[in-house]
Amino acid sequence: MIQRAADYSGSTLSQFLIDVAMDKARNVIERAETLQLSMAGADALFSALETPPKASKKLIKAAKNYKDVVNVHDN
Numbered sequence: 602m603i604q605r606a607a608d609y610s611g612s613t614l615s616q617f618l619i620d621v622a623m624d625k626a627r628n629v630i631e632r633a634e635t636l637q638l639s640m641a642g643a644d645a646l647f648s649a650l651e652t653p654p655k656a657s658k659k660l661i662k663a664a665k666n667y668k669d670v671v672n673v674h675d676n
Contacts, residue, residue: 603617603618
């Protein structure tokens with residue numbers, strides 16, 4: 602069956618299999634690396650990006666602690 606499909610497409614069996622594998626690889630990568638949002642989800646994302654919430658004291662403390670740890674390991 603695969604050889605027949607390759608023949609119909611005018612390709613060698615090897616080239617046909619490579620082409621099919623490349624198409625499948627592109628599709629898998631695209632699905633894995635593409636974020637799909639509903640309109641409501643997109644609106645919420647853009648709203649959060651345009652007006653991010655103010656950092657809490659806990660978040661600021663965690664960021665400082667992280668920077669202190671990273672700076673210790675960088676020296």
